[in-house]
Amino acid sequence: MHTMIRWINRLTQNGKFHPMWIVLAVTGVLIVAAIVLVPARYEGSKEPRQNVAATPRQLPAANLPEPDSGQHDLMQTPHGVQPVHFTPPSERDMPSGELGDMIKLGRNIFEHTQIYAKGLVGNGLNCVNCHLDAGRKADSAPLWAAYVMFPAYRSKNHKVNSFEDRLAGCFRFSMNGTAPEYNSKEMIALTSYSYWLAKGAPTGVELAGRGYPEPGNPPLPPDAQRGAAVFQANCAICHGADGQGSKVNGQYAFPPLWGNDSYNAGAGMHSVKNAAAFIKANMPLGKGNSLSLQESWDVAQFVNSHDRPADPRVK
Numbered sequence: 616m617h618t619m620i621r622w623i624n625r626l627t628q629n630g631k632f633h634p635m636w637i638v639l640a641v642t643g644v645l646i647v648a649a650i651v652l653v654p655a656r657y658e659g660s661k662e663p664r665q666n667v668a669a670t671p672r673q674l675p676a677a678n679l680p681e682p683d684s685g686q687h688d689l690m691q692t693p694h695g696v697q698p699v700h701f702t703p704p705s706e707r708d709m710p711s712g713e714l715g716d717m718i719k720l721g722r723n724i725f726e727h728t729q730i731y732a733k734g735l736v737g738n739g740l741n742c743v744n745c746h747l748d749a750g751r752k753a754d755s756a757p758l759w760a761a762y763v764m765f766p767a768y769r770s771k772n773h774k775v776n777s778f779e780d781r782l783a784g785c786f787r788f789s790m791n792g793t794a795p796e797y798n799s800k801e802m803i804a805l806t807s808y809s810y811w812l813a814k815g816a817p818t819g820v821e822l823a824g825r826g827y828p829e830p831g832n833p834p835l836p837p838d839a840q841r842g843a844a845v846f847q848a849n850c851a852i853c854h855g856a857d858g859q860g861s862k863v864n865g866q867y868a869f870p871p872l873w874g875n876d877s878y879n880a881g882a883g884m885h886s887v888k889n890a891a892a893f894i895k896a897n898m899p900l901g902k903g904n905s906l907s908l909q910e911s912w913d914v915a916q917f918v919n920s921h922d923r924p925a926d927p928r929v930k
């Protein structure tokens with residue numbers, strides 16, 4: 616560097632060379648580089664997207680799962696549709712101040728509903744029991760993917776639902792409780808938390824990981840008796856042989872799957888298809904996608920064949 620400056624000084628002192636020439640030369644090189652490199656990078660960024668779509672069809676037949684083994688790629692999107700991937704912000708990037716406090720309250724209500732919204736809950740569950748990892752986990756109906764898809768028409772109640780309506784639905788059915796008032800602290804907190812988790816996501820776009828992956832039909836009609844065996848082998852260790860879960864210090868550490876403290880008969884999880892989809896992707900906890908499609912449907916049928924609180928819409 617030092618030698619170069621001395622050399623430039625010598626040239627300019629000789630009067631043969633004006634420093635402006637160097638500036639012009641460098642600018643010229645940069646312009647040429649930009650013209651050559653930028654289109655190349657643009658092409659490069661298109662490459663992987665095309666590969667995502669092409670990969671499944673290029674897999675050698677030997678690597679494809681056995682048909683009907685239940686190991687299908689559940690996240691397959693219809694041909695030609697590119698899934699949009701999104702990662703929610705990390706906990707340590709939560710803002711401070713009043714909005715930050717509201718977001719934190721929302722997270723607390725979501726994770727510890729029994730403590731932070733006790734009066735609104737009619738069973739032993741917390742929101743996080745079905746929306747894993749504080750509502751972050753893809754394929755377990757994550758909040759960030761839901762937030763950007765409302766308002767939306769729902770056939771369940773034949774109207775266009777606001778996001779608050781959707782939250783209210785889970786209070787009424789999944790939590791067998793009462794929906795918070797729409798301008799209550801609880802509702803604003805849960806909305807703020809969901810809004811923050813969706814920060815940077817496009818609105819109105821179905822994000823990869825929304826809801827549960829479509830499970831597909833099982834090879835045989837679901838059967839509760841086969842499901843009982845799946846349950847004893849894979850679920851009873853945590854949820855109890857009687858499906859009632861277990862408590863630590865008065866709170867469920869393992870949530871009940873049926874009975875008075877579980878979701879009611881109007882809940883989304885009471886549809887065998889929804890339960891099969893949730894179980895396939897998420898249970899046994901930490902070993903999602905280890906059950907076959909048939910096992911998931913059978914155990915879902917078994918779980919939902921037990922008594923639970925009635926659907927509040929049925930008089």
Ligand code: HEC
Pocket residue numbers: 725728740741742743744745746756757758760761762764781782785786789790805825826827878882883884889
């Ligand atoms: C017993 C399990 C269960 C519990 C507990 C539960 N939910 Fe849900 N939730 C579901 C199911 C099932 C769906 C429907 C998923 C689907 O359609 O793919 C759902 C859907 C949602 C959605 C919409 C997801 C989407 O992508 O459209 C939101 C938001 C939501 N729940 C919030 C909550 C909140 C807030 C609580 C606690 C007050 C809660 N849930 C408790 C099972 C549960």
Ligand code: HEC
Pocket residue numbers: 740743744745747748845846849850851852853854868869870871872877878884890894898899900906914915918
């Ligand atoms: C290693 C322990 C463990 C095993 C094994 C396990 N679960 Fe779970 N399960 C949990 C926990 C813990 C939760 C709540 C998750 C949370 O709050 O983060 C849960 C949640 C659930 C829920 C939603 C909440 C509810 O109470 O309805 C269902 C349904 C469920 N499990 C079904 C099953 C089924 C069916 C199996 C067997 C195929 C199974 N689980 C195996 C620990 C387990």
